[in-house]
Amino acid sequence: MLSVYSKNLENAVNEIAKLPGIGRRTALRLALHLLKTDAEEVGQLTDRINRLKTDVCLCRKCYNISDSEVCDICANPKRDEATICVVQDIRDVIAIENTNQYSGLYHVLGGVISPMDGIGIHQLRLQELFARVETGAVKELILALPATVEGDTTNFFIYKNVKDKVLKISTIARGIGVGEELEYADEVTLGRSLLARTDFDVAYRKQS
Amino acid sequence: MLSVYSKNLENAVNEIAKLPGIGRRTALRLALHLLKTDAEEVGQLTDRINRLKTDVCLCRKCYNISDSEVCDICANPKRDEATICVVQDIRDVIAIENTNQYSGLYHVLGGVISPMDGIGIHQLRLQELFARVETGAVKELILALPATVEGDTTNFFIYKNVKDKVLKISTIARGIGVGEELEYADEVTLGRSLLARTDFDVAYRKQS
Numbered sequence: 048m049l050s051v052y053s054k055n056l057e058n059a060v061n062e063i064a065k066l067p068g069i070g071r072r073t074a075l076r077l078a079l080h081l082l083k084t085d086a087e088e089v090g091q092l093t094d095r096i097n098r099l100k101t102d103v104c105l106c107r108k109c110y111n112i113s114d115s116e117v118c119d120i121c122a123n124p125k126r127d128e129a130t131i132c133v134v135q136d137i138r139d140v141i142a143i144e145n146t147n148q149y150s151g152l153y154h155v156l157g158g159v160i161s162p163m164d165g166i167g168i169h170q171l172r173l174q175e176l177f178a179r180v181e182t183g184a185v186k187e188l189i190l191a192l193p194a195t196v197e198g199d200t201t202n203f204f205i206y207k208n209v210k211d212k213v214l215k216i217s218t219i220a221r222g223i224g225v226g227e228e229l230e231y232a233d234e235v236t237l238g239r240s241l242l243a244r245t246d247f248d249v250a251y252r253k254q255s
Numbered sequence: 256m257l258s259v260y261s262k263n264l265e266n267a268v269n270e271i272a273k274l275p276g277i278g279r280r281t282a283l284r285l286a287l288h289l290l291k292t293d294a295e296e297v298g299q300l301t302d303r304i305n306r307l308k309t310d311v312c313l314c315r316k317c318y319n320i321s322d323s324e325v326c327d328i329c330a331n332p333k334r335d336e337a338t339i340c341v342v343q344d345i346r347d348v349i350a351i352e353n354t355n356q357y358s359g360l361y362h363v364l365g366g367v368i369s370p371m372d373g374i375g376i377h378q379l380r381l382q383e384l385f386a387r388v389e390t391g392a393v394k395e396l397i398l399a400l401p402a403t404v405e406g407d408t409t410n411f412f413i414y415k416n417v418k419d420k421v422l423k424i425s426t427i428a429r430g431i432g433v434g435e436e437l438e439y440a441d442e443v444t445l446g447r448s449l450l451a452r453t454d455f456d457v458a459y460r461k462q463s
Contacts, residue, residue: 053320053327055310059303065296067288073276078307079346080275082320086308088273093301095267099286100294102263112261112290119261138287 056082108179110155110172111140120144120152127151129186133176133205135159135193143191151189154179159192159201168204180209187215194221220245264290316387318363318380319348328352328360335359337394341384341413343367343401351399359397362387367400367409376412388417395423402429428453 056078064074081089105111106118109131113119120126120140130151134140140153156171179185188209192198206216222240223232232240264286272282289297313319314326317339321327328334328348338359342348348361364379387393396417400406414424430448431440440448 053311053322055303055306055322056320059307062300062303065300066285068281068284075346075349076276077274078304081304081307082311082345089304089308092270092273093304095263095270096286096289096297096301098263099267099289100292100297103261103290112264114261114263137290138283141283 105155109153110157110175111153112137125150128184130189131176131179131185131187132189132191134191135198139191151187156192156201159195159197160204161197171201173205173208176205177208180212183212185213187217188213190216190218192218313363317361318365318383319361320345333358336392338397339384339387339393339395340397340399342399343406347399359395364400364409367403367405368412369405379409381413381416384413385416388420391420393421395425396421398424398426400426 059078059081060071060074063069063077064071066074069077081092102114103112104114104116106113106121107116108121109118111118111120115122127150131154132143132149132151133154133156134143135156135158137155140155143149143153154172154176156173156176158166158171160166160168160171180188188205190202190205192201202218210216220240220243221236222243223229223236229237267286267289268279268282271277271285272279274282277285289300310322311320312322312324314321314329315324316329317326319326319328323330335358339362340351340357340359341362341364342351343364343366345363348363351357351361362380362384364381364384366374366379368374368376368379388396396413398410398413400409410426418424428448428451429444430451431437431444437445
Protein backbone atom coordinates (compact mmCIF):
# COMPACT_ATOMS: atom_id res chain seq x y z
CA MET A 48 0.00 0.00 0.00
CA LEU A 49 2.79 2.46 0.79
CA SER A 50 5.50 3.42 -1.61
CA VAL A 51 9.08 3.70 -0.50
CA TYR A 52 9.61 7.45 -0.68
CA SER A 53 9.88 7.68 3.09
CA LYS A 54 11.30 4.58 4.73
CA ASN A 55 10.88 6.26 8.10
CA LEU A 56 7.17 6.77 7.55
CA GLU A 57 6.79 3.21 6.36
CA ASN A 58 8.61 1.88 9.44
CA ALA A 59 6.39 3.88 11.76
CA VAL A 60 3.24 2.72 9.96
CA ASN A 61 4.39 -0.90 10.16
CA GLU A 62 4.95 -0.63 13.90
CA ILE A 63 1.67 1.17 14.61
CA ALA A 64 -0.24 -1.37 12.49
CA LYS A 65 0.97 -4.14 14.83
CA LEU A 66 -1.29 -2.78 17.57
CA PRO A 67 -4.53 -4.76 17.97
CA GLY A 68 -7.50 -3.42 16.02
CA ILE A 69 -5.40 -0.95 14.06
CA GLY A 70 -5.14 -1.60 10.33
CA ARG A 71 -2.64 -0.13 7.88
CA ARG A 72 -5.00 2.64 6.84
CA THR A 73 -5.55 3.83 10.41
CA ALA A 74 -1.83 3.43 11.13
CA LEU A 75 -1.04 5.69 8.19
CA ARG A 76 -3.57 8.26 9.38
CA LEU A 77 -2.02 8.22 12.85
CA ALA A 78 1.55 8.43 11.51
CA LEU A 79 0.65 11.42 9.31
CA HIS A 80 -1.00 13.04 12.30
CA LEU A 81 2.15 12.50 14.37
CA LEU A 82 4.23 13.96 11.53
CA LYS A 83 2.29 17.21 11.93
CA THR A 84 2.33 17.17 15.73
CA ASP A 85 4.88 19.11 17.80
CA ALA A 86 8.05 17.15 18.47
CA GLU A 87 7.55 17.80 22.18
CA GLU A 88 4.10 16.23 22.23
CA VAL A 89 5.25 13.21 20.23
CA GLY A 90 8.15 12.84 22.65
CA GLN A 91 5.71 12.87 25.55
CA LEU A 92 3.60 10.15 23.91
CA THR A 93 6.57 7.84 23.30
CA ASP A 94 8.00 8.58 26.75
CA ARG A 95 4.71 7.64 28.45
CA ILE A 96 4.52 4.46 26.40
CA ASN A 97 8.10 3.54 27.26
CA ARG A 98 7.36 4.07 30.95
CA LEU A 99 4.67 1.39 30.73
CA LYS A 100 7.52 -1.08 30.34
CA THR A 101 10.00 0.46 32.76
CA ASP A 102 7.90 1.90 35.60
CA VAL A 103 4.83 -0.33 35.83
CA CYS A 104 5.00 -3.65 37.67
CA LEU A 105 2.54 -6.14 39.10
CA CYS A 106 1.42 -5.78 42.71
CA ARG A 107 3.07 -8.63 44.64
CA LYS A 108 -0.15 -9.23 46.60
CA CYS A 109 -2.97 -9.15 44.03
CA TYR A 110 -1.07 -9.01 40.67
CA ASN A 111 -2.91 -5.90 39.62
CA ILE A 112 -0.74 -3.39 37.76
CA SER A 113 1.00 -0.97 40.03
CA ASP A 114 3.64 1.75 40.07
CA SER A 115 5.07 0.36 43.30
CA GLU A 116 5.57 -3.07 44.86
CA VAL A 117 2.10 -3.06 46.41
CA CYS A 118 -0.75 -1.47 44.43
CA ASP A 119 -2.84 1.44 45.67
CA ILE A 120 -5.84 -0.84 46.25
CA CYS A 121 -3.93 -3.30 48.44
CA ALA A 122 -2.16 -0.43 50.24
CA ASN A 123 -5.41 1.45 50.94
CA PRO A 124 -6.32 0.97 54.65
CA LYS A 125 -9.98 1.78 53.86
CA ARG A 126 -10.40 -1.32 51.68
CA ASP A 127 -11.89 -4.43 53.27
CA GLU A 128 -9.03 -6.92 53.53
CA ALA A 129 -11.32 -9.82 54.37
CA THR A 130 -12.97 -9.79 50.92
CA ILE A 131 -11.17 -10.85 47.74
CA CYS A 132 -12.66 -10.59 44.27
CA VAL A 133 -11.07 -13.04 41.81
CA VAL A 134 -10.86 -11.69 38.25
CA GLN A 135 -9.32 -12.85 35.01
CA ASP A 136 -7.61 -9.69 33.95
CA ILE A 137 -6.48 -6.19 34.91
CA ARG A 138 -9.24 -4.86 32.69
CA ASP A 139 -11.83 -6.46 34.97
CA VAL A 140 -10.32 -4.69 37.99
CA ILE A 141 -10.78 -1.39 36.15
CA ALA A 142 -14.36 -2.30 35.18
CA ILE A 143 -15.31 -3.25 38.74
CA GLU A 144 -13.58 -0.19 40.22
CA ASN A 145 -15.61 1.99 37.86
CA THR A 146 -18.85 0.68 39.37
CA ASN A 147 -17.92 2.17 42.77
CA GLN A 148 -19.75 -0.80 44.32
CA TYR A 149 -16.80 -2.74 45.68
CA SER A 150 -14.48 -1.94 48.54
CA GLY A 151 -12.57 -5.21 49.00
CA LEU A 152 -9.32 -6.41 47.46
CA TYR A 153 -8.67 -8.25 44.20
CA HIS A 154 -6.79 -11.25 42.89
CA VAL A 155 -5.87 -11.15 39.22
CA LEU A 156 -5.58 -14.73 37.92
CA GLY A 157 -4.12 -13.83 34.53
CA GLY A 158 -6.67 -15.93 32.63
CA VAL A 159 -9.00 -18.89 33.08
CA ILE A 160 -8.36 -22.64 32.76
CA SER A 161 -8.50 -23.37 29.04
CA PRO A 162 -6.71 -26.54 27.87
CA MET A 163 -7.56 -25.63 24.26
CA ASP A 164 -5.39 -22.53 24.58
CA GLY A 165 -2.73 -24.36 26.60
CA ILE A 166 -3.69 -22.61 29.83
CA GLY A 167 -3.66 -25.06 32.74
CA ILE A 168 -3.69 -24.42 36.47
CA HIS A 169 0.05 -23.76 36.50
CA GLN A 170 -0.19 -20.90 34.02
CA LEU A 171 -2.56 -19.03 36.34
CA ARG A 172 -1.94 -17.40 39.72
CA LEU A 173 -4.02 -20.01 41.52
CA GLN A 174 -1.39 -21.15 44.04
CA GLU A 175 -0.89 -17.50 44.94
CA LEU A 176 -4.64 -17.20 45.56
CA PHE A 177 -4.70 -20.34 47.71
CA ALA A 178 -1.73 -18.99 49.69
CA ARG A 179 -3.67 -15.80 50.41
CA VAL A 180 -6.66 -17.87 51.55
CA GLU A 181 -4.38 -20.10 53.67
CA THR A 182 -3.50 -17.16 55.95
CA GLY A 183 -7.08 -17.26 57.26
CA ALA A 184 -7.57 -13.53 56.72
CA VAL A 185 -10.06 -14.00 53.89
CA LYS A 186 -13.72 -14.19 54.96
CA GLU A 187 -15.39 -13.84 51.56
CA LEU A 188 -14.29 -14.81 48.08
CA ILE A 189 -16.19 -13.35 45.12
CA LEU A 190 -15.59 -15.16 41.85
CA ALA A 191 -15.98 -12.64 39.02
CA LEU A 192 -14.78 -14.76 36.10
CA PRO A 193 -16.33 -14.75 32.63
CA ALA A 194 -19.63 -16.59 32.11
CA THR A 195 -18.04 -19.17 29.81
CA VAL A 196 -17.29 -22.89 30.08
CA GLU A 197 -13.69 -21.98 30.91
CA GLY A 198 -14.80 -19.46 33.52
CA ASP A 199 -17.13 -22.06 35.11
CA THR A 200 -14.35 -24.68 35.13
CA THR A 201 -12.04 -22.24 36.90
CA ASN A 202 -14.82 -21.32 39.34
CA PHE A 203 -15.30 -25.00 40.27
CA PHE A 204 -11.56 -25.60 40.63
CA ILE A 205 -11.18 -22.64 42.98
CA TYR A 206 -14.31 -23.62 44.92
CA LYS A 207 -13.02 -27.18 45.43
CA ASN A 208 -9.71 -25.90 46.80
CA VAL A 209 -10.91 -23.18 49.14
CA LYS A 210 -14.40 -24.24 50.26
CA ASP A 211 -13.20 -25.38 53.69
CA LYS A 212 -11.10 -22.31 54.34
CA VAL A 213 -13.39 -19.44 53.41
CA LEU A 214 -16.67 -18.59 55.14
CA LYS A 215 -18.49 -17.34 52.05
CA ILE A 216 -17.86 -18.01 48.39
CA SER A 217 -20.03 -16.32 45.78
CA THR A 218 -20.03 -15.59 42.05
CA ILE A 219 -21.30 -12.38 40.51
CA ALA A 220 -24.95 -12.59 39.43
CA ARG A 221 -25.76 -13.71 35.90
CA GLY A 222 -28.92 -12.07 34.64
CA ILE A 223 -30.59 -9.54 32.43
CA GLY A 224 -28.48 -6.42 31.90
CA VAL A 225 -29.87 -3.18 33.30
CA GLY A 226 -31.87 -1.50 30.54
CA GLU A 227 -32.07 -4.71 28.53
CA GLU A 228 -35.37 -6.06 27.13
CA LEU A 229 -36.36 -9.56 28.27
CA GLU A 230 -37.36 -10.65 24.77
CA TYR A 231 -33.83 -10.11 23.48
CA ALA A 232 -32.07 -12.03 26.25
CA ASP A 233 -30.93 -15.58 25.46
CA GLU A 234 -32.74 -18.42 27.24
CA VAL A 235 -29.80 -19.53 29.37
CA THR A 236 -29.31 -16.03 30.78
CA LEU A 237 -33.04 -15.60 31.33
CA GLY A 238 -33.24 -19.01 32.99
CA ARG A 239 -30.32 -18.20 35.29
CA SER A 240 -31.81 -14.84 36.19
CA LEU A 241 -35.02 -16.60 37.27
CA LEU A 242 -33.17 -19.18 39.35
CA ALA A 243 -31.03 -16.49 40.98
CA ARG A 244 -33.96 -14.12 41.55
CA THR A 245 -33.21 -11.37 44.02
CA ASP A 246 -35.37 -10.36 46.95
CA PHE A 247 -37.26 -7.17 46.02
CA ASP A 248 -35.97 -5.13 48.94
CA VAL A 249 -32.41 -6.27 48.31
CA ALA A 250 -32.62 -5.50 44.58
CA TYR A 251 -33.79 -1.95 45.10
CA ARG A 252 -31.48 -1.28 48.03
CA LYS A 253 -28.54 -2.41 45.94
CA GLN A 254 -29.43 -0.16 43.03
CA SER A 255 -29.65 3.05 45.03
CA MET B 256 -12.97 6.39 33.90
CA LEU B 257 -9.62 5.21 35.23
CA SER B 258 -8.75 5.04 38.88
CA VAL B 259 -5.40 6.22 40.14
CA TYR B 260 -3.78 2.90 41.02
CA SER B 261 -1.26 3.26 38.21
CA LYS B 262 -0.39 6.84 37.39
CA ASN B 263 1.92 5.55 34.65
CA LEU B 264 -0.91 3.67 32.97
CA GLU B 265 -3.17 6.69 33.26
CA ASN B 266 -0.52 8.95 31.72
CA ALA B 267 -0.02 6.58 28.79
CA VAL B 268 -3.79 6.29 28.23
CA ASN B 269 -4.15 10.08 28.31
CA GLU B 270 -1.44 10.50 25.68
CA ILE B 271 -2.73 7.73 23.41
CA ALA B 272 -6.28 9.12 23.67
CA LYS B 273 -5.03 12.41 22.19
CA LEU B 274 -4.56 10.67 18.83
CA PRO B 275 -7.37 11.37 16.35
CA GLY B 276 -10.16 8.81 16.30
CA ILE B 277 -8.93 7.06 19.44
CA GLY B 278 -11.16 7.29 22.48
CA ARG B 279 -10.27 6.54 26.07
CA ARG B 280 -11.60 2.99 25.87
CA THR B 281 -9.44 2.13 22.84
CA ALA B 282 -6.49 3.95 24.41
CA LEU B 283 -6.84 1.78 27.51
CA ARG B 284 -7.01 -1.37 25.38
CA LEU B 285 -3.87 -0.34 23.52
CA ALA B 286 -2.03 0.60 26.72
CA LEU B 287 -2.87 -2.75 28.31
CA HIS B 288 -1.72 -4.49 25.15
CA LEU B 289 1.57 -2.59 25.29
CA LEU B 290 1.94 -3.53 28.97
CA LYS B 291 1.95 -7.18 27.92
CA THR B 292 4.20 -6.67 24.90
CA ASP B 293 7.98 -7.28 24.99
CA ALA B 294 9.95 -4.23 26.09
CA GLU B 295 12.03 -4.55 22.92
CA GLU B 296 8.99 -4.34 20.65
CA VAL B 297 7.54 -1.39 22.55
CA GLY B 298 10.93 0.30 22.28
CA GLN B 299 10.89 -0.25 18.53
CA LEU B 300 7.41 1.30 18.26
CA THR B 301 8.36 4.41 20.20
CA ASP B 302 11.70 4.71 18.38
CA ARG B 303 9.98 4.58 14.99
CA ILE B 304 7.49 7.20 16.10
CA ASN B 305 10.25 9.47 17.41
CA ARG B 306 12.08 9.15 14.11
CA LEU B 307 9.05 10.61 12.35
CA LYS B 308 9.99 13.89 14.04
CA THR B 309 13.77 13.64 13.73
CA ASP B 310 14.44 11.92 10.40
CA VAL B 311 11.55 12.90 8.13
CA CYS B 312 11.56 16.26 6.35
CA LEU B 313 9.74 17.87 3.43
CA CYS B 314 11.17 17.58 -0.07
CA ARG B 315 12.47 21.03 -1.03
CA LYS B 316 11.07 20.67 -4.57
CA CYS B 317 7.56 19.26 -4.15
CA TYR B 318 6.99 19.43 -0.34
CA ASN B 319 6.17 15.75 -0.17
CA ILE B 320 7.56 13.97 2.91
CA SER B 321 11.03 12.64 2.42
CA ASP B 322 13.96 11.08 4.28
CA SER B 323 16.39 13.28 2.36
CA GLU B 324 16.43 16.82 0.97
CA VAL B 325 14.82 15.76 -2.31
CA CYS B 326 12.16 13.01 -2.20
CA ASP B 327 12.42 9.72 -4.07
CA ILE B 328 9.77 10.80 -6.57
CA CYS B 329 11.57 14.04 -7.52
CA ALA B 330 14.93 12.24 -7.56
CA ASN B 331 13.68 9.42 -9.80
CA PRO B 332 15.00 9.98 -13.37
CA LYS B 333 12.18 7.80 -14.76
CA ARG B 334 9.49 10.26 -13.65
CA ASP B 335 8.19 12.76 -16.18
CA GLU B 336 9.53 16.14 -15.03
CA ALA B 337 7.29 18.10 -17.41
CA THR B 338 4.09 17.07 -15.60
CA ILE B 339 3.15 18.29 -12.15
CA CYS B 340 0.13 17.11 -10.21
CA VAL B 341 -1.04 19.65 -7.60
CA VAL B 342 -2.48 18.05 -4.47
CA GLN B 343 -3.69 19.28 -1.11
CA ASP B 344 -1.93 16.85 1.16
CA ILE B 345 0.74 14.14 1.49
CA ARG B 346 -2.11 11.65 1.81
CA ASP B 347 -3.21 12.47 -1.73
CA VAL B 348 0.28 11.73 -3.04
CA ILE B 349 0.08 8.31 -1.44
CA ALA B 350 -3.42 7.73 -2.86
CA ILE B 351 -2.37 8.69 -6.40
CA GLU B 352 0.86 6.67 -6.19
CA ASN B 353 -1.20 3.64 -5.21
CA THR B 354 -3.16 3.84 -8.47
CA ASN B 355 0.06 3.21 -10.46
CA GLN B 356 -1.45 5.48 -13.15
CA TYR B 357 0.79 8.51 -12.76
CA SER B 358 4.45 8.96 -13.58
CA GLY B 359 4.90 12.73 -13.26
CA LEU B 360 5.94 14.85 -10.28
CA TYR B 361 3.83 16.38 -7.50
CA HIS B 362 3.37 19.66 -5.74
CA VAL B 363 1.91 19.46 -2.24
CA LEU B 364 0.06 22.72 -1.47
CA GLY B 365 -0.52 22.01 2.20
CA GLY B 366 -4.24 22.80 1.96
CA VAL B 367 -6.74 24.76 -0.12
CA ILE B 368 -7.80 28.42 0.05
CA SER B 369 -10.36 28.60 2.85
CA PRO B 370 -10.88 32.02 4.45
CA MET B 371 -13.29 30.44 6.97
CA ASP B 372 -10.40 28.39 8.36
CA GLY B 373 -7.95 31.29 8.08
CA ILE B 374 -6.12 29.71 5.13
CA GLY B 375 -5.28 32.32 2.52
CA ILE B 376 -2.89 32.18 -0.41
CA HIS B 377 0.11 32.92 1.84
CA GLN B 378 -0.51 29.90 4.05
CA LEU B 379 -0.21 27.58 1.04
CA ARG B 380 2.80 26.73 -1.12
CA LEU B 381 1.40 28.61 -4.12
CA GLN B 382 4.38 30.90 -4.74
CA GLU B 383 6.60 27.82 -4.73
CA LEU B 384 4.34 26.26 -7.37
CA PHE B 385 4.42 29.41 -9.52
CA ALA B 386 8.24 29.48 -9.23
CA ARG B 387 8.38 25.91 -10.54
CA VAL B 388 6.13 26.88 -13.46
CA GLU B 389 8.22 30.02 -14.09
CA THR B 390 11.26 27.91 -15.03
CA GLY B 391 9.38 26.85 -18.20
CA ALA B 392 10.07 23.17 -17.57
CA VAL B 393 6.42 22.36 -16.81
CA LYS B 394 4.33 21.32 -19.82
CA GLU B 395 1.26 20.00 -18.03
CA LEU B 396 -0.33 20.88 -14.72
CA ILE B 397 -2.93 18.49 -13.28
CA LEU B 398 -5.07 19.99 -10.53
CA ALA B 399 -6.10 17.17 -8.18
CA LEU B 400 -7.67 19.21 -5.40
CA PRO B 401 -10.85 18.23 -3.50
CA ALA B 402 -14.19 18.70 -5.27
CA THR B 403 -15.32 21.36 -2.81
CA VAL B 404 -15.95 25.10 -3.06
CA GLU B 405 -12.51 25.67 -1.50
CA GLY B 406 -10.90 23.26 -3.93
CA ASP B 407 -12.58 24.99 -6.88
CA THR B 408 -11.50 28.42 -5.60
CA THR B 409 -7.92 27.23 -5.37
CA ASN B 410 -8.17 25.66 -8.84
CA PHE B 411 -9.30 29.00 -10.32
CA PHE B 412 -6.60 30.94 -8.50
CA ILE B 413 -3.87 28.64 -9.79
CA TYR B 414 -5.36 28.64 -13.30
CA LYS B 415 -5.41 32.46 -13.41
CA ASN B 416 -1.74 32.64 -12.41
CA VAL B 417 -0.27 29.96 -14.65
CA LYS B 418 -2.53 29.82 -17.71
CA ASP B 419 -0.07 31.73 -19.93
CA LYS B 420 2.96 29.71 -18.83
CA VAL B 421 1.77 26.11 -19.06
CA LEU B 422 0.71 24.37 -22.26
CA LYS B 423 -1.97 22.19 -20.71
CA ILE B 424 -3.90 22.57 -17.47
CA SER B 425 -6.41 19.92 -16.40
CA THR B 426 -8.34 18.81 -13.35
CA ILE B 427 -8.99 15.20 -12.44
CA ALA B 428 -12.35 13.94 -13.69
CA ARG B 429 -15.41 14.25 -11.46
CA GLY B 430 -17.86 11.46 -12.06
CA ILE B 431 -19.46 8.24 -10.90
CA GLY B 432 -17.11 6.08 -8.88
CA VAL B 433 -16.13 2.73 -10.39
CA GLY B 434 -18.58 0.12 -9.10
CA GLU B 435 -21.05 2.81 -8.01
CA GLU B 436 -24.75 2.70 -8.94
CA LEU B 437 -26.08 5.71 -10.85
CA GLU B 438 -29.24 5.92 -8.75
CA TYR B 439 -27.21 6.59 -5.60
CA ALA B 440 -25.01 9.32 -7.08
CA ASP B 441 -25.92 12.92 -6.25
CA GLU B 442 -27.24 15.11 -9.08
CA VAL B 443 -24.23 17.42 -9.25
CA THR B 444 -21.82 14.53 -9.68
CA LEU B 445 -24.08 12.84 -12.21
CA GLY B 446 -24.49 16.13 -14.11
CA ARG B 447 -20.74 16.70 -14.18
CA SER B 448 -20.08 13.15 -15.33
CA LEU B 449 -22.46 13.76 -18.26
CA LEU B 450 -20.82 17.05 -19.18
CA ALA B 451 -17.35 15.52 -18.96
CA ARG B 452 -18.33 12.35 -20.82
CA THR B 453 -15.34 10.37 -22.02
CA ASP B 454 -14.86 9.01 -25.54
CA PHE B 455 -15.64 5.28 -25.46
CA ASP B 456 -12.26 4.21 -26.82
CA VAL B 457 -10.45 6.44 -24.40
CA ALA B 458 -12.45 5.23 -21.41
CA TYR B 459 -11.73 1.56 -22.06
CA ARG B 460 -8.11 2.12 -23.01
CA LYS B 461 -7.56 3.98 -19.73
CA GLN B 462 -9.09 1.21 -17.67
CA SER B 463 -6.94 -1.59 -19.05
